[in-house]
Every structure is written in structure tokens, then in C-alpha cells.
Amino acid sequence: MTGPDSELDPAGRVDWLRELIHEHNQAYYERDAPIIADADYDLLIRELRFLEEAHPDLITPESPTQSGVGGSPSEQFSPVEHRRRMMSLDNAMDLEELRSWGERTARRLADLGNDSTVRYVCELKIDGLAVSVRYENGRLVQAATRGDGRTGEDVTANVSGISAVPQMLGAGAPEVLEARGEIYMPLDSFQALRERVIAENVELAAKGNRQKPVPVNPRNAGAGSLRQKDASVTASRGLSWWCYQLGEIIGAEEPPAHSAALAWLSDMGIPVNPETKVVEDLDGVYEFCAYWIEHRHELPYEIDGVVIKIDDLAIQQALGATAKAPRWAIAFKLPPEERTTILLDIQVSIGRTGKATPFAVLQPVFVGGSTVGMSTLHNEDQVRHKDVRPGDTVILRKAGDVIPEVVGPVLELRPSGLPEWEFPRNCPSCAEPLIRHEGEAQHLCVNPQCPQKRWASICHFASRGAMDIDGLGEQQIASFLELGLMSDVADIYSLQAEPILQLPNYQQLSVQNLLSAIEASKSRPLGNLLFGLNILHLGAAGGQTIAAAFGSLDAIMAASVEDLSAVAGIGPVIAGSVYSFFSEPLNQNLVGRLVAAG
Incomplete structure (x- = not known):
């Protein structure tokens, strides 16, 4: 995800950066689960500060450059006002x-x-x-x-x-x-x-x-x-x-x-x-x-x-x-710790929104306090920029001592004649062609029936940050898909006890707990549902913001790009993505089935 161009659309870029930084603040300070390295987070803050200095009219009191970083106090604990x-x-x-x-x-x-x-x-x-x-x-x-x-x-x-x-x-x-x-x-x-x-x-x-x-x-x-x-x-x-x-x-x-x-x-x-x-x-x-x-x-x-x-x-x-x-x-x-290892292969994974992400398969090496065997390479441009090839000796570091990162190859150790890696033209899961939109860094699988994409999207929908369905984990979802008990997120609400009880490791109590968790998920806030729908570019904070602004799913589905862009904190990229999602007949049908399920 690259966001709007800072020269062509500085306001859109600023909105996008603020949304992204807010997502990372929530992940780090509130969920204690960072999804970005410290160094990369600092680069986002620095870019936002640079754009605001170049365009002072875009500065707002709520910007993370003005208000500082940190998380909102959890409702689980009583608030305490700091005297200093x-x-x-x-x-x-x-x-x-x-x-x-x-x-x-x-x-x-x-x-x-x-x-x-x-x-x-x-x-x-x-x-x-x-x-x-x-x-x-x-x-x-x-x-x-x-x-x-x-x-x-x-x-x-x-x-x-x-x-x-x-x-x-x-x-x-x-x-x-x-x-x-x-x-x-x-x-x-x-x-x-x-x-x-x-x-x-x-x-x-x-x-x-x-x-x-x-x-x-x-x-x-x-x-x-x-x-x-x-x-x-x-x-x-x-x-x-x-x-x-x-x-x-x-x-x-x-x-x-x-x-x-x-x-x-x-x-x-x-x-x-x-x-x-x-x-x-x-x-x-x-x-x-x-x-x-x-x-x-x-x-x-x-x-x-x-x-x-x-x-x-x-x-x-x-x-x-x-x-x-x-x-x-x-x-x-402190700079991250670095080690060298062998890049055994570059493979591609398909995410919940269809993003095709290359990742490095490495000879396992101990770095930054843990053993690392894989590392994301983000997108085709990053692979080209770093010029890493299967068979290379590469430099690996723990960026922020959390996320492993391949820095680049040790060129003097590269075997002669080692070919460049080519990004696959077809999805490794469903074999359909991968597409790359103009101005975007990511390749996408747009096949709604892609097995890996379906599995990842259902896992995300059931996760704690979205609908929080306890007992419906990655292995369970894979089994249900394989046996035809579900094909998309709406099918979760049609699951019955009898077929599940026929599966290994399921007892009456565990099935009842699962069905109770599914029923309880129907009361999750609208913002969680929006986040769970796997809308491209829409994070948890953006989902909550849109839900608060429109108040109902019907109002969101009826909103234009202009309506969505008018919401503070929602830039044109996110607005366009939300509008496109709800304009698709397949997605309209999916949402209709979810609404019918309660």
C-alpha cells in the first residue's frame, strides 16, 4: 500500500499518513502488537512532518505530529489524569x-x-x-x-x-x-x-x-x-x-x-x-x-x-x-542487529484482500533474540530495488528488533550467472492472473473464489480485532472450507452443530461454545464489521471513524465518494476503496446475507 502521491495530492497523502500512523499507534500502544518496525514508523512520522511544514494549512491539532504519540486509555481500566x-x-x-x-x-x-x-x-x-x-x-x-x-x-x-x-x-x-x-x-x-x-x-x-x-x-x-x-x-x-x-x-x-x-x-x-x-x-x-x-x-x-x-x-x-x-x-x-544467511527461495502469499506479497525463505539464523526463517519482501518493486535472488547470501536484520527484514545481497558472494527473480503472472493459490493497477505497488488476485484469499478473509473476519469469534481459528476455518461447511464470511452464521460434531476433536461443549461465540459476534460494533469485511486500505481505526460518522450500514452503503471523503480522517484513497467495495454486486449480496443473519 503506497497511498496517494505527495506531489499530486498532498492533502490526500497527509490524510493517508495520519490514518496509517493512527493504526500503528493502536497496534503498538493499545493492542501491544506492532505491525511495523520502529524505523519504518519513524519514517512515516518524518514524512508527515515534512508535508505539514510544506503545507501549513493542512496542520490540525489532532495530527500525531502535534499531539504526540501514545494510545487512548483502555475502557477496561479507570482513567487517571496525570498531574504532570x-x-x-x-x-x-x-x-x-x-x-x-x-x-x-x-x-x-x-x-x-x-x-x-x-x-x-x-x-x-x-x-x-x-x-x-x-x-x-x-x-x-x-x-x-x-x-x-x-x-x-x-x-x-x-x-x-x-x-x-x-x-x-x-x-x-x-x-x-x-x-x-x-x-x-x-x-x-x-x-x-x-x-x-x-x-x-x-x-x-x-x-x-x-x-x-x-x-x-x-x-x-x-x-x-x-x-x-x-x-x-x-x-x-x-x-x-x-x-x-x-x-x-x-x-x-x-x-x-x-x-x-x-x-x-x-x-x-x-x-x-x-x-x-x-x-x-x-x-x-x-x-x-x-x-x-x-x-x-x-x-x-x-x-x-x-x-x-x-x-x-x-x-x-x-x-x-x-x-x-x-x-x-x-x-x-540503537541500530538493529544484523546477520548474514542464505536466501533459499522467494515465494508469494495471498492475503485477505487479495494482495500478493513476496516473502523470503531463508536458511534459519539467530538474530535479535530469535531464530528467523522467513521475511516479507513487500512487493515486486522492493525485490527489484534490493536486487535479491534465490541463492544469494543476504543481510538480515531485525528492524525495530521485532520484524525481520532482508536488507540486501552480499554481492561479492553472489554465484556467477544467478538469474533475477521474476514475479509470477498467476496466483499461486488459484492460478488466475494477478493484476497490478497503475500507481500501485501491490499485485492483486481479484478472483473472489481464490482458496487462499477466502481462507485469509474469513480468518480476519473472525479475529479479535474484527468480529472476535472465539473458537473459530485458522485450523478450524481451513477444515470447514475443505469440507464445504463454509465458503465466505456469511456462511459462518449458517453453521450447524451436527456436521461439526462429526469432525475429529469436536465435542458437544466445544461446538456449543463456538456457536455461542458466533451468536455473540452479532452484537459487535458496526466499525468492527466494516474492518472485518476486508475492504482494501480500510483499517480498524478507519472502520470506527466511518461507522461513527454515518451511524448505520445502510447509510454507508448509500454514501458517495464525496460523502466518505468529507469525513475527517478519511482520505480519497480509503473513500474510493469503501465506495468500490459496496458498489460490487457480489459484496452487496454478501452484506445482505450478513444482515439477514442478524
Whole structure:
């Protein structure tokens, strides 16, 4: 998905970027399941900021460049208003950007007439979930997630079960002390959780029940563990905590420097990362960053960068902040770990909307904390641009230490005469011709009867983010399709108990639970249904936005492209895609059957 051209349609491109960034914010902050690498996310933010600077009339207060990043507080937890805003940080992607930040800060201080010597505090950027822990007269009384920076989620009960978070502070605790830090999952706790989930999934699969997602990295696992409804589950997950900042304080004098505040917090019994270091200049900052680029994997927990803060609180106050981040701090993002391996093959998968996506089949290699055997290559243009060919030795990295990415070939190791890879002309699932629309990067299978496309679309419809049908997982859907019990999403609501009971691993109780989950899905919000219909370019946030704007399925189906484009946050690409979907007779019939099913 490439979106509108930024030169021909800057407004459309801006709308598209905001929708995409919103989708990724929800995935990262609210569902704890990122679908894009950190570096790619940063590129989206930078492109949006560039376009807004070039077209100031397109800037809105709701833009992620103006309001910062973060997730909306979950309705599962009570909201907590932060007395002092928990801001995000600007990023430096390399040492040159870090140097530019230092020079920019020095110029700003000079303009303010401040010639004080600047010292810096370097802290490891723990890959976890930011929380604020409030103590009153030494007793823990409240813990809240960062949320959107202004309002977080009350997770007091869950945080109270984490052994690293003290329930009582030492002698001399003030009337109010707020400690901000990062809840994270150590690597040994993560590995234990993975093994436990894999073992549980074997039992669930044998019973025909939906399997649990296997944790993919400690950050997501830690955030999900903290947000459990049952605090005892959180307590069992082996989470830990490092404090990185003093927040509100009443009844004691605030230390004059950040390093002094951290030392004081440590004296109070609050855990502060021992790798934190005060340095006298930017050269010391560079040395600290360079050291941890090389030694990060020696730690018993994951980091994704280094946070650099000006130590003197008076200088911090003089520099102030932008709308989203303080000027006195920056996050240096560590480069991803890289390894070389053999590209065994390039194959093509068909997704729920018919997108044909090439992916690399690799000789398995351990990189970024896990063994990788496959990696997406996105589209034909990316394969051509990277010039990777089956048989190549390729460089593989964990982008954002979450998503494996093939960087490119090691050309000096390429066998002579190795042919270029050709994108298939026909769908690997149904053998129908693949098409590529002008201006689009993706090839599409437009055959509505494509087996792989049907399977993927039904899996998506039944998933948690859409209709949330528990017990209808990938294996079950594959079996039902193979036996002719369903052919599309509307057939889900025609399933009967008797044929299912004839299948292996199905008992009366599991079938009844499945049918009950199908019935319960009928009450899911309209936005979830729109997302579940597999409309090209329409994500979860876009579905909710359109549903809120029109209020009913009939109104959406009757809307023109202009009507849809008029909705804030819905650009012309998404509007055109939604309109085209509901204009198709096959889709109209499908929706009619869904409506008839209730």
C-alpha cells in the first residue's frame, strides 16, 4: 500500500499518513502488537512532518505530529489524569542526528543568555511500558500507564503485584512522591512465558479451541501482562521495573539535578538502572551509545536505545518543551542487529484482500533474540530495488528488533550467472492472473473464489480485532472450507452443530461454545464489521471513524465518494476503496446475507 502521491495530492497523502500512523499507534500502544518496525514508523512520522511544514494549512491539532504519540486509555481500566504530562521523546536515528540535537540545544541556550556548563545523563532506554507510580507518606497508592500523556490507565492492583515495585518507601519519604519508570519483562521471564503458552496451545489445538498468540517479544508480552484483568496473572509473569524520573513531589525539596533525583529515589528504595551514567560532554554521550550498540545483548532485558537528558533541572526548565516532547532530552535509537544467511527461495502469499506479497525463505539464523526463517519482501518493486535472488547470501536484520527484514545481497558472494527473480503472472493459490493497477505497488488476485484469499478473509473476519469469534481459528476455518461447511464470511452464521460434531476433536461443549461465540459476534460494533469485511486500505481505526460518522450500514452503503471523503480522517484513497467495495454486486449480496443473519 503506497497511498496517494505527495506531489499530486498532498492533502490526500497527509490524510493517508495520519490514518496509517493512527493504526500503528493502536497496534503498538493499545493492542501491544506492532505491525511495523520502529524505523519504518519513524519514517512515516518524518514524512508527515515534512508535508505539514510544506503545507501549513493542512496542520490540525489532532495530527500525531502535534499531539504526540501514545494510545487512548483502555475502557477496561479507570482513567487517571496525570498531574504532570508524561511526554514522549524526539528520536535521533544516528550519531549525526544526535550531534545536531546537541548543537541545536547549545544555540538555544546561547540565545537565552545561558552559558552554564551542560552535563548529560545517559540512561538505557528499556523496551517496556511507561508507568507513573504515586506514593503518599511512603505508601504506594496509585499506578497509571502513560496512555496519551495526559490520561493513563489505573493499573494500581496489577503494579502492586510486581515485586520490583516497593509497596512502602524507606524512612524520610515525603508527603507525595511520584516515580516514573518502565515496566518490562526480563528475558528469562519472556522465555518461560513463551514455553508455557506453546504447551497450552498444544492442548487447545487438540480440543479444537482457538490457540493463544505466542508472545513475539518481551515488550509486547510485558505490556500485555501488565494490562491483565486478573492482577494475579500479572503477578505470575515475572515483570520488573526501573525508575527513570522523579515526577510530582510534595513535602520535600526537589533535587537540583536529574542525577541527584535518581540517587535520592534510589535511597528511598526505588530501583534505578545501575547502568545510568553522568557524562561531561557530547563526546561522553557518543562513547556511551557506541558501547551499548556493541554490548546490548549482554543485558538480561531488552533495550531499544539510549535516553540522553540534560542533568541540570534549571537548564531543563529554561529549554522547555514542544507540544509533544521536551527539548532537553532525546532518545538515540540503537541500530538493529544484523546477520548474514542464505536466501533459499522467494515465494508469494495471498492475503485477505487479495494482495500478493513476496516473502523470503531463508536458511534459519539467530538474530535479535530469535531464530528467523522467513521475511516479507513487500512487493515486486522492493525485490527489484534490493536486487535479491534465490541463492544469494543476504543481510538480515531485525528492524525495530521485532520484524525481520532482508536488507540486501552480499554481492561479492553472489554465484556467477544467478538469474533475477521474476514475479509470477498467476496466483499461486488459484492460478488466475494477478493484476497490478497503475500507481500501485501491490499485485492483486481479484478472483473472489481464490482458496487462499477466502481462507485469509474469513480468518480476519473472525479475529479479535474484527468480529472476535472465539473458537473459530485458522485450523478450524481451513477444515470447514475443505469440507464445504463454509465458503465466505456469511456462511459462518449458517453453521450447524451436527456436521461439526462429526469432525475429529469436536465435542458437544466445544461446538456449543463456538456457536455461542458466533451468536455473540452479532452484537459487535458496526466499525468492527466494516474492518472485518476486508475492504482494501480500510483499517480498524478507519472502520470506527466511518461507522461513527454515518451511524448505520445502510447509510454507508448509500454514501458517495464525496460523502466518505468529507469525513475527517478519511482520505480519497480509503473513500474510493469503501465506495468500490459496496458498489460490487457480489459484496452487496454478501452484506445482505450478513444482515439477514442478524
